[in-house]
Amino acid sequence: MPDLNLGNASTAWIAQHQWNDSYEVEFSRWIEQLFAKKGPTLTACLRNQAANSLYSDEDKNLSVFSDCADLPYVVRAYFCYKKKLPFSFNVSIAGGRYTSGNTPGSRRSFMNYAKFSLLAKAISNSVHSGFFRYFWTTEKTDTYLAEINRESIVPGVVYYDANGHVLVVSKVDADGTVWFVDGHPDNSLTSKRFGESLSRGSCKTGGGFRRWRPQTVDSSGSFVLTSNKNSAFFDAGQSQCQSNYRVDGFDLNYHQWVKRRLASGNVRIDPTKELTQQLTALHEALKERVDAVDAAVAKDIHTKAHPTSLPYNIYGAEGEWESYSTPGRDARLKAQVREIFNFITSSVAAVERGNHPYLFSGSVGTLVREYDAIWTANSAAMRIGYTNSVGAAVSLTLSDIMDRLFKLSFDPYHCPELRWGDTQTTSCPDGSTKRDWYNKEQRLRNVIIPDSRANTTLDWGPQTAPDIHVGNLLRKLKQQYAA
Numbered sequence: 001m002p003d004l005n006l007g008n009a010s011t012a013w014i015a016q017h018q019w020n021d022s023y024e025v026e027f028s029r030w031i032e033q034l035f036a037k038k039g040p041t042l043t044a045c046l047r048n049q050a051a052n053s054l055y056s057d058e059d060k061n062l063s064v065f066s067d068c069a070d071l072p073y074v075v076r077a078y079f080c081y082k083k084k085l086p087f088s089f090n091v092s093i094a095g096g097r098y099t100s101g102n103t104p105g106s107r108r109s110f111m112n113y114a115k116f117s118l119l120a121k122a123i124s125n126s127v128h129s130g131f132f133r134y135f136w137t138t139e140k141t142d143t144y145l146a147e148i149n150r151e152s153i154v155p156g157v158v159y160y161d162a163n164g165h166v167l168v169v170s171k172v173d174a175d176g177t178v179w180f181v182d183g184h185p186d187n188s189l190t191s192k193r194f195g196e197s198l199s200r201g202s203c204k205t206g207g208g209f210r211r212w213r214p215q216t217v218d219s220s221g222s223f224v225l226t227s228n229k230n231s232a233f234f235d236a237g238q239s240q241c242q243s244n245y246r247v248d249g250f251d252l253n254y255h256q257w258v259k260r261r262l263a264s265g266n267v268r269i270d271p272t273k274e275l276t277q278q279l280t281a282l283h284e285a286l287k288e289r290v291d292a293v294d295a296a297v298a299k300d301i302h303t304k305a306h307p308t309s310l311p312y313n314i315y316g317a318e319g320e321w322e323s324y325s326t327p328g329r330d331a332r333l334k335a336q337v338r339e340i341f342n343f344i345t346s347s348v349a350a351v352e353r354g355n356h357p358y359l360f361s362g363s364v365g366t367l368v369r370e371y372d373a374i375w376t377a378n379s380a381a382m383r384i385g386y387t388n389s390v391g392a393a394v395s396l397t398l399s400d401i402m403d404r405l406f407k408l409s410f411d412p413y414h415c416p417e418l419r420w421g422d423t424q425t426t427s428c429p430d431g432s433t434k435r436d437w438y439n440k441e442q443r444l445r446n447v448i449i450p451d452s453r454a455n456t457t458l459d460w461g462p463q464t465a466p467d468i469h470v471g472n473l474l475r476k477l478k479q480q481y482a483a
Contacts (some may be wrong), residue, residue, distance in 0.1 A: 031155040071183035132160035136203035143210035154231035162201025176263035203241035271329035294326035324412035406465035
């Protein structure tokens with residue numbers, strides 16, 4: 001029986017039920033099923049009757065747009081629409097994508113729109129990543145900083161990367177691995193694995209895992225947002241904002257701590273499975289970079305004259321640079337490689353000590369050989385390809401990427417060869433001006449941790465690139481632990 005009657009024939013829907021814990025569980029299960037076999041776009045996912053348990057005939061012509069910040073709002077609104085639940089959201093904030101001290105502004109609800117499609121369009125026109133960027137105690141926000149445990153971090157929870165990116169949790173494995181669905185400006189969806197390529201920021205910017213704030217409708221028909229202290233799993237102890245973590249005698253970084261907290265019971269990490277997953281995630285990131293570079297080439301950006309200057313901040317610009325450059329993407333790629341490098345280094349050292357948190361009972365030499373076998377197999381099998389300036393297909397292995405990692409150009413005005421770090425080829429038509437820009441941008445290419453607010457001048461980054469070559473590391477370890 002309906003416990004609410006909010007809306008009329010002129011509103012997007014009529015809300016008949018208040019949000020409660022049962023609906024939150026149902027929302028989480030729906031998200032996990034919807035993205036279990038992710039389609040190329042949110043529209044494709046919602047039109048897939050096998051994936052979308054809320055599908056009805058009206059969805060056959062449904063078309064929605066969702067970049068990273070829109071995605072969590074649109075799926076939340078769609079669930080409310082189908083389940084006849086109330087939905088309201090911030091349509092403005094005081095602040096921007098990269099500012100500090102953002103505060104929520106005005107709100108609208110489903111009753112301000114005649115159709116769901118109009119509500120979804122309004123979300124796309126108003127919401128951006130800054131809508132998740134709040135000091136951790138800020139009230140009346142749509143989401144709030146969450147405690148890290150298996151009851152709290154479930155599909156549908158939002159992750160805010162303080163460098164200006166937003167993702168939606170789609171699954172949490174028994175070993176604590178978190179999987180996301182990620183929306184992009186071209187309306188595409190990709191899958192992501194939680195790791196060090198995602199920055200968490202600090203409590204000052206609200207970075208990390210964020211839950212949806214409960215909202216109810218009172219007897220007068222007004223929307224009431226639950227306070228932080230009355231919201232389930234609010235991170236009152238600022239556990240996500242610590243500089244380091246120590247668990248069971250082991251020092252962990254934030255990303256390791258999250259995985260440990262989300263593991264079921266005493267589940268231990270299988271190091272070979274972990275390495276395989278990290279390499280697979282790296283391969284997916286490389287394939288996404290192929291698409292990003294191809295998009296710039298398809299628009300002939302690389303044939304244009306190079307601008308006389310770079311944006312004030314290469315990670316948060318506008319126009320062609322925002323659409324077709326890849327400095328943030330490339331920094332995340334390097335962070336993934338660094339995570340693999342550090343994982344191999346630390347796990348080998350831990351197994352050698354004998355006191356370690358891994359599901360592994362063999363010797364350190366055995367572990368190194370297993371790692372090397374995984375790397376050898378994957379570095380050959382996980383290839384990516386691009387078309388060079390004369391139309392020839394070029395294939396790159398993971399080993400090739402390791403050799404070129406800090407040579408990959410983020411600059412969309414460079415030829416495809418330079419975008420993929422081939423500085424020796426004669427097929428690239430770039431003249432001395434573009435080559436000069438490429439050489440001067442080396443310090444920016446050495447950056448692993450981006451800063452969306454800094455003045456990223458040509459001398460902003462480190463002078464030398466860090467040594468995180470995974471293949472070279474394994475060669476050294478094989479020599480060190482040779483049987």
